[in-house]
Amino acid sequence: MSEWWTYRLSDFLMFSPRSYHRLFELMNAELAAMLWIALAAGAAVLVALATNRAHAATLTSVVLALAWCWVGWAFHWQRFATINWAAAWFAIGFAVEGALWALCAAGGASQCRPSGPARALGLGLWLVALALHPVIGVLLGRPWSQAQTFSMAPDPTVLATLGALLLVTVRGAGPPTRLRRALGVTLWIVPLTWCAIGGATLWTLHAPEAWLLPAAGALAVLAAATRKRGWPAR
Amino acid sequence: MVNVRRRAAVASPMDRGHILSRRVLLQHSAGWSVAGLAGRGAFGQPAAGIGAMVTRPIPSSGEALPVVGLGSWITFNVGNDPVARAGCAEVMRAFFEAGGRLIDSSPMYGSSQGVIGDGLARIGRTNAVFAADKVWVSSGARGPAQIEESRRLWGVARFDLLQVHNLLGWEEHLPTLRAMKAAGRLRYLGITTSEGRRHREVESILRSQPLDFVQITYNIVDREVEQRILPLAHERGVAVIVNRPFQEGALLQRLQQHRLPQWAAEIGCDGWAQFVLKFIVSHPAVTCAIPATSSVAHVRQNLGAARGAMPDAAMRERMARHVAAL
Numbered sequence: 001m002s003e004w005w006t007y008r009l010s011d012f013l014m015f016s017p018r019s020y021h022r023l024f025e026l027m028n029a030e031l032a033a034m035l036w037i038a039l040a041a042g043a044a045v046l047v048a049l050a051t052n053r054a055h056a057a058t059l060t061s062v063v064l065a066l067a068w069c070w071v072g073w074a075f076h077w078q079r080f081a082t083i084n085w086a087a088a089w090f091a092i093g094f095a096v097e098g099a100l101w102a103l104c105a106a107g108g109a110s111q112c113r114p115s116g117p118a119r120a121l122g123l124g125l126w127l128v129a130l131a132l133h134p135v136i137g138v139l140l141g142r143p144w145s146q147a148q149t150f151s152m153a154p155d156p157t158v159l160a161t162l163g164a165l166l167l168v169t170v171r172g173a174g175p176p177t178r179l180r181r182a183l184g185v186t187l188w189i190v191p192l193t194w195c196a197i198g199g200a201t202l203w204t205l206h207a208p209e210a211w212l213l214p215a216a217g218a219l220a221v222l223a224a225a226t227r228k229r230g231w232p233a234r
Numbered sequence: 235m236v237n238v239r240r241r242a243a244v245a246s247p248m249d250r251g252h253i254l255s256r257r258v259l260l261q262h263s264a265g266w267s268v269a270g271l272a273g274r275g276a277f278g279q280p281a282a283g284i285g286a287m288v289t290r291p292i293p294s295s296g297e298a299l300p301v302v303g304l305g306s307w308i309t310f311n312v313g314n315d316p317v318a319r320a321g322c323a324e325v326m327r328a329f330f331e332a333g334g335r336l337i338d339s340s341p342m343y344g345s346s347q348g349v350i351g352d353g354l355a356r357i358g359r360t361n362a363v364f365a366a367d368k369v370w371v372s373s374g375a376r377g378p379a380q381i382e383e384s385r386r387l388w389g390v391a392r393f394d395l396l397q398v399h400n401l402l403g404w405e406e407h408l409p410t411l412r413a414m415k416a417a418g419r420l421r422y423l424g425i426t427t428s429e430g431r432r433h434r435e436v437e438s439i440l441r442s443q444p445l446d447f448v449q450i451t452y453n454i455v456d457r458e459v460e461q462r463i464l465p466l467a468h469e470r471g472v473a474v475i476v477n478r479p480f481q482e483g484a485l486l487q488r489l490q491q492h493r494l495p496q497w498a499a500e501i502g503c504d505g506w507a508q509f510v511l512k513f514i515v516s517h518p519a520v521t522c523a524i525p526a527t528s529s530v531a532h533v534r535q536n537l538g539a540a541r542g543a544m545p546d547a548a549m550r551e552r553m554a555r556h557v558a559a560l
Contacts, residue, residue, distance in 0.1 A: 014342070019318065026314075026315060079313065
């Protein structure tokens with residue numbers, strides 16, 4: 001790209017706010033049953049994590065693996081790609097994150113039970129993703145039919161994942177291996193990248209909630225860096 | 235100027251017999267002609283800005299083009315949304331009913347090409363459109379396949395105009411476009427840029443390559459092209475398409491905070507959109523401006539700028555001074 005310094009973020013925006021929000025409206029109408037199943041799965045994970053259930057981490061990993069793959073396929077690949085040619089690449093990124101969570105489920109996901117702010121933020125982000133994020137659009141004047149929900153839209157799925165990353169890790173039966181540590185770090189890459197892409201997209205669309213994803217990403221990284229983990233007894 | 239005058243005379247035989255007003259004479263002196271195109275709206279009501287449609291000749295052929303066309307960046311990228319697709323078809327219907335001809339798109343514009351093709355078929359105007367599209371791929375070898383896919387999406391037998399989008403791979407694409415034109419599979423070829431980028435390269439290509447069209451960004455506040463590119467295109471006999479006339483809406487948003495000056499009525503402006511468009515298309519080197527919109531009311535307003543009186547040089551300077559002072 002020549003004269004790259006002359007490009008503004010808005011030069012890369014190729015669709016209108018109306019077209020973007022209509023994607024969610026049409027998807028919600030077409031896949032209404034899936035929407036409620038996804039919300040129920042998200043609620044089950046939240047309860048399991050909040051009450052420290054034995055298999056909460058595995059349940060979280062399985063639900064997130066399915067959620068990321070589904071959003072990559074049903075939203076990015078099938079719908080967003082019709083108005084944004086970059087969405088095909090987003091779909092691949094989401095599929096990779098889904099595969100990583102599947103590896104996490106298979107490789108021995110554990111609830112790391114941080115104390116204090118990290119736990120509160122982790123559960124809070126999951127709650128925001130499930131209950132508050134769909135309402136934001138309504139509060140900003142958009143119809144309910146365009147609500148973005150967990151496991152259907154990328155933004156709430158990423159918010160829930162950031163929460164999970166504070167509460168779940170890959171530990172397995174033995175001592176932490178280099179591979180498991182690498183997987184734990186790699187799981188952050190796609191959600192944080194989406195915080196930047198999703199935030200930038202909303203900012204160029206002049207959406208007032210554009211700050212939410214970047215702020216959640218920054219807070220989650222800060223909380224992860226400073227959290228004190230309390231491992232469950234085996 | 236002499237060339238343009240001669241071409242205008244060639245392009246406007248339909249105007250003979252018109253009783254030419256002083257303003258129309260002025261228009262002819264700047265290379266304009268007026269065509270007696272439809273003056274009725276979608277449901278029989280008068281279209282915005284009743285009067286003859288002002289056209290400009292394409293210098294390389296003399297073919298007359300209405301001075302306002304239709305862009306499709308962002309506005310027609312609506313994906314598979316059936317409601318929005320129907321809305322775009324209505325915009326195109328209003329565009330043709332108001333006398334428009336040239337619609338411009340690109341493979342870069344997401345679903346816009348398919349939306350245009352779908353809309354043209356829906357309103358039965360596939361054969362009426364002046365189809366302007368682009369090739370947008372760095373590899374010259376992949377150009378023909380992309381062009382064919384674009385043509386399929388539009389549903390046209392051939393493109394009227396193909397342009398090298400943002401000069402991407404122009405060295406490889408221009409020979410392909412020339413070969414298509416020689417074989418009768420294309421009528422015109424050109425290059426595009428936007429937002430004032432790579433103007434030195436545009437100048438160099440204008441000087442060294444035979445082109446029919448050049449597409450650039452120009453409006454009442456972005457006037458750099460008046461210095462070199464517009465005079466050069468005029469001198470070389472290259473038609474000029476103007477993109478982003480409203481700075482993607484930002485310019486109109488800013489202007490709409492102010493009242494339209496009363497003297498704008500002298501050139502038949504009923505709003506800022508027409509004020510800005512009339513400024514652009516009254517430049518002697520400009521062939522056509524391509525504002526994009528998803529609104530039927532706005533497309534009628536935009537086409538209204540191609541009718542009635544046009545500003546002369548003194549009025550153009552007054553318009554620019556007024557906007558600069560706001």
